[in-house]
Amino acid sequence: MNTRQADIGLIGLAVMGQNLALNIADHGYSIAVYNRHAEKMEEFISHSVETEPSSDRLLGMESLEKLAISLKRPRKIVLLVKAGEATDKTIESLLPYLEPGDIVIDGGNAHWLDTIRRESDLNAKGLLFIGSGVSGGETGARFGPSLMPGGSVEAWAELAPIWNAVAAKVDEQTGEPLSGASPGKPVEGGVPCTAYIGPNGAGHYVKMVHNGIEYIDMQLICEAYWLLKNLLGLESDAIGKVFQEWNLGELSSYLIEITADILQQPDPSGSGFLVDKVLDTAGQKGTGLWTASSALELGVPANSIAEAVFARSLSALKEERGDASQLLHGPEIKKVADSASLIAAIRDALYCSKICAYAQGFQLMAEAQKVYGWNLDFGKLAQIWRGGCIIRARFLQKITDAYAIDPGLKNLMLDPYFRDALHHGQSHWREVVALSVCNGIPTPAFSSALAYFDGYRSDCLPANLLQAQRDYFGAHTYERNDQPRGQFFHLDWPTEGRPQLQA
Structure with a gap:
């Protein structure tokens, strides 16, 4: 020995x-x-x-x-x-x-x-x-x-x-x-x-959220690929060249880089490209599920991360989807003639959705640290993700900069750089989501990220009706928008005259 x-x-x-x-x-x-x-x-x-x-x-x-x-x-x-x-x-x-x-x-x-x-x-x-x-x-x-x-x-x-x-x-x-x-x-x-x-557990929690972000990052890239393939009819190698071009700009990342490489890989067992022969069922090991579950438990709206997990679950239903494709019909996909404009629009949709995905991950960690007694340095987390890891990207330097400017930043979308990027790209983003819906192309990550953006920027949401419904059938009470926060009321719905009671 x-x-x-x-x-x-x-x-x-x-x-x-x-x-x-x-x-x-x-x-x-x-x-x-x-x-x-x-x-x-x-x-x-x-x-x-x-x-x-x-x-x-x-x-x-x-x-x-x-x-x-x-x-x-x-x-x-x-x-x-x-x-x-x-x-x-x-x-x-x-x-x-x-x-x-x-x-x-x-x-x-x-x-x-x-x-x-x-x-x-x-x-x-x-x-x-x-x-x-x-x-x-x-x-x-x-x-x-x-x-x-x-x-x-x-x-x-x-x-x-x-x-x-x-x-x-x-x-x-x-x-x-x-x-x-x-x-x-x-x-x-x-x-x-x-x-x-x-x-x-702070280190393993942060790694879990990293993996959750990885799930949504990958799903967003896959949706961009699917739109380029279905709306423009591009071959896989041509789509790979689009990703190669994107990797030279603000979308530069390890995942974009390997996507460009994967899409241009010839099939070693025959003609065409390997990606077109890979079965469309995606596996998962559990960290994305843990991230989505933690978000639900903590009440954090990480809807896009959850959608990325659900997208893998749906992909696993391969035979069932095959049967359903013969029975459930949607619109005929209409090819888009202006390829340059659509490629630019999808690029913007991808970048805006990516901002929202990371915002959800950082929002989740911010809530978790309150529950578990941690004091996370979010700028430092972005720094250590800039190299080595699967989600390494040029984008992370912008997150590092955002927290250097405002360590107490409540949401990445509120940082001036990211806010400007969302404002600049949102018209294209909406165009891409609308095209997806009208052509029956599933884009759960793009769509949920846009819903998160629109929900977060809304001063008023229809939750007023929802809370009234809860009070109606379960006496769960409600707050009033014309009274100070923290005062709760209940309407005695079954009683004649329906008097309002202060809880």
């Missing part, structure tokens, strides 16, 4: 675990790794020795006991195992080998309430715990992810040097991601895309 003392340990050598371990080693830290199936660990070490410049910093361990013995104190052990029961069982198996002050870091997509519970349980045993969101997929894990750690300040102080080193980096002046990392040669300089988020 190797007797060298490692700086940090890692449990779980699936793709993310392997790549994060290599990233850590590339930055000069020795890392002990363990996997439940020892042969996977052995294969990883063997392959790394042959192909990885930093393999001498990788120490394979055959048991949890040996892993614990190999680590410098206080021990820092990253878990990258399946969320839920598997994480609990791993922690339980690890406990006999830990000492007070040791730190367990959960880098999986854990539910934030599980993270709160785990931290409390481990603190009671004298151990420290960090729940850290890790975003960027396998490439991000290998060369620089966005990292969202939550836990005690004491635990973060121990982990910070490593997390700052391995995180993605952005240019200090422009906020643009620094590229060029390769095995054994990480990027140098720049601002790390990580920061202390807050206590207990």
Whole structure:
């Protein structure tokens, strides 16, 4: 057994675990790794020795006991195992080998309430715990992810040097991601895309909302693609070139970039393009659902994020939709002749909808921090999402700027830059949604984002009738718009004369 003392340990050598371990080693830290199936660990070490410049910093361990013995104190052990029961069982198996002050870091997509519970349980045993969101997929894990750690300040102080080193980096002046990392040669300089988020479950909650925003961002892009395909009759490669052009401007982002690439990929099994052969059923792992559920529980109108989740659910009904398409009929799609004008309109609709989607995500985090006792720095969150993560985009620098100007900003749509962008693009946005409806093309993300914008900017909504209905059948009372807020009334509907009573 190797007797060298490692700086940090890692449990779980699936793709993310392997790549994060290599990233850590590339930055000069020795890392002990363990996997439940020892042969996977052995294969990883063997392959790394042959192909990885930093393999001498990788120490394979055959048991949890040996892993614990190999680590410098206080021990820092990253878990990258399946969320839920598997994480609990791993922690339980690890406990006999830990000492007070040791730190367990959960880098999986854990539910934030599980993270709160785990931290409390481990603190009671004298151990420290960090729940850290890790975003960027396998490439991000290998060369620089966005990292969202939550836990005690004491635990973060121990982990910070490593997390700052391995995180993605952005240019200090422009906020643009620094590229060029390769095995054994990480990027140098720049601002790390990580920061202390807050206590207990704050990091995993923020990562969950990141994923919720990712859901709606992807759905919006898919709707833009579908409109270009159906209203203009463009082939997939031509649509890819449109996205390529959009990626040069304010829509520049990782998701726009990969969309352009995907749409132009030829089918490796035949003629045409791969995207046209991919079955239209989208999977999901649960974080979008958690985001929508949390919004409902907290009373935050994140309707577009919820619609993105529902859109995936509807896509899963493939056979049922196939049957329904033969029985339920809509309007014939009419092609639009002016392609340049429609492409510009869809671009504006996409950008305006994107603003609303992010506004909903940040509004949700603002409400959550009140409930869970966090103090989130929203400008900092936008900063650490500028590189490494799936939703990295030029757009995030504008969010960083918005919160720098007004740290107490109630809604992103109220920031002068975003307000002007919405005012500039909304006529096109409305045109695109109207065209979608008239042609029977489903655009739940575009439409719900527009409804959110119109609802938020409305001084009056028809909720007055709704509350009167509630009072009618359930005596739920109502406030009056000609009386101070906080005074409640009930109309005695069944009684003759219907007297109004003050509650």
